[in-house]
Amino acid sequence: MKYVIKGVCYNLALIIIFFTIYTLLKKDLTLDSSYTKYIPPNVTDIFFLSTTIQSGVGYSLVYPMTHRTKIIMTVQQLLMITSNLMLLYLFTL
Secondary structure, eight states: OHHHHHHHHHHHHHHHHHHHHHHHTGGGEESOTTOSSOOOOOHHHHHHHHHHHHHTSOOTTOEEOSHHHHHHHHHHHHHHHHHHHHHHHHHTO
16 A cells, blocks of 8 residues: 555656656647647646546647657656556565
């Protein structure tokens, strides 16, 4: 049970950390999938982005406009994948 609690706390911490990063880089994110105009995301959109990436769903409705934000999203996805694999390994012990 303590592994589950640690896993939940780890994922919540990552959601909060990446929410903060995405909020600081708000100008590099847009709600327009065609990239023809800049539509700034609000706080709810950014929290939704961080949560959907950490849960393994994907981008959501917010799209990265720069390579920097693409790399940050990829890092969050890799952290999510490795944490889930580690939890699965611990449950099989």
